[in-house]
Amino acid sequence: MREVDRRTKLNRRTFLQGAATAVPAVAVATSAGLSIEDAWAEGSTTLAPATMKTLVKVARDIYPHDFLVDSYYITAVKPWDGKAAKDPAVKAMIEDGVKRLDQDAQDRHKLPYAQVAWESDRVTLLQGIEQTAFFKAMRSDLVVSLYNQEELWPKFGYEGSSAEHGGYIKRGFDDINWLPKV
């Protein structure tokens, strides 16, 4: 069978903003060359860098994939900064949401959310806010803004657009070779 090459390709290109409008916003990629360190968070204009970093942690805790480096989660949550800049209600929802999460973390663990060490402990904190507008907005946006990034599809063994390659008629649509004979 033809397997999918799941290695990260080095030539990371900036990809265009997708167009899903009725559904939660599609991710905008971080521009090429940004380090995965903290520089990206400093670039936010409306939300504090610490808030952005907490959002990244929240994003990973909602959809944890250990084979994905932070840059994919950063790409997924970065647009919230722009949305907060445009809409004070969004800004308040996020800031209040993060504040509440940090407060819950302090109450239980004497640490801000992002520094609580075990994922299972952070997940318990998230379960505590599962019904809030903040959590719902984060999750429903993320399910598109994370999984709609073309660059991570190969890691899930998915090859994306196929028409320009002539479809799969000569590329393994029927190449399964392990099925039991019946």
Place this chain on the structure above:
Amino acid sequence: MAKFDLNDDGVVVIVGSGAGGGTLGNELAQKGIKVVILEAGARNEIQDFINNEWESFTQLAWKDMRTTSGSWQVAKDFPNLPAWIVKSVGGSTVHWAGASLRFDEHEFKIRSAYGDVPGANMLDWPITLAEMEPWYAKAENKMGVTRTNGIPGLPGNNNFKVMEAGARKVGYKEVHTGRMAINSQPRDGRGSCQQIGFCFQGCKSGAKWSTLYTEIPKGEATGNLEVRPNSMAIKIEHDASGKVTGVVYADAEGKQQRQKARVVAVAGNSIESPRLLLNSASSMFPDGLANSSGQVGRNYMRHMTGSVYAVFDKSVHMYRGTTMAGIIRDEAKNDPSRGFFGGYEMETLSLGVPFMAAFLKPGAWGRTFTSAMEQYPQMAGMWLVGEDLPQETNRVTLDPKAKDAHGMPVASVHYDDHPNDLAMRNHAYKQGSAVYESIGATATFPTVPYPSTHNMGTNRMSAKARDGVVNKFGQTHDIKNLFVSDGSQFTSSAACNPTLTIVSLAIRQADHIAGAMQKKEI
């Protein structure tokens, strides 16, 4: 290409260019009848289609607001997206997978076959399978359905081969690559399937039948058909005698226009068609057009659905090739000993990573969910689709508050699962899982229904005017020159996918309309 005057009152105006409207438009045009199709969506052609699930959805799907209520899961998961259908020239035949099956005989007479099931609004169709057979044959020939007219079946892809192996293992007999309106060899000026795998996003090879590049250009070539995109019908008007006279629509600029008509045929799919009839209420017809029975909008059916995805220890790559690549038909029979009336089909289905994330378990998060997602390349999948029963209270109404961009009340869709639907879904989940487990699946995921792709029943056919909205030709009982030409005519939903029946009815209706026009009955 024809262009008709707004004041030309000799034209047949069809609302919607999908399976029903697009087919009716071409059939009438071929008979020399002048037709204007009003289509709310834009004209996106093959070269415009995008092999990307969300981008394509944004390009093609009906995204205007709708509201929901009822016990169905969709109302919780997608409260403003009850249906996944198209707003674009070609209608949902741009999105559709191509499965083209005939009803069984008993599915045209559910009241006789199943009896008076409590909670359901059971009724026999005023037509039988025997009457429909010649029209089914014409539709299969028109659409180039595989395994009919000597057309070979499609080759099975990996997803099909997995399902087939499991099906044989559990003893199912009727298992094959389906009756598909997808060319397995070049036919009708279109090429054969390239196994692109984005059937739901518009087929870029044109192998799959869609009114967009078959019926519509053929009709246009006669000089008798004009398709007007970006034209949203808002109201059907009538004269003092109660005959319809034209359709008011919003054009691309949002300006209201009035197209006069000799005959009006409504084919906006089963949510929009009743919405339009209800919104056309007047002092003469205070409950909406053609609604003396009170049945307009009622008996909404959307099929018992669900999916089963299964994980194996080796790769499947289910996304490669035809989305609906094959079928198991053994459970499609009516066998009440299983605990429910009617039957269901199992049809392969695959979603790409973006849609899988959104639909595998809507709302889910955390490691259980992400571990399932990480098995994506080792997944196989099937869709379960079976007969749901008509219920009077499952209905489309005008939302009392929400309005669209043109000020027209949006459609509100209420649906409660009938106990029969629930029993059938549980059975189907169990059988679907068994198919995969028999050949070593390590996990199976019973997946909840997606927004409705099949929508039926909201202007149903009936022998008697008091039981339904239209007669056996889709002509409304109340108004002679007003027709319904889409799946909303369905009196029952049957186990199988609806489109072949919609197209067959449209071909038959064209004959009836042409005859009645010639005899000056309309």
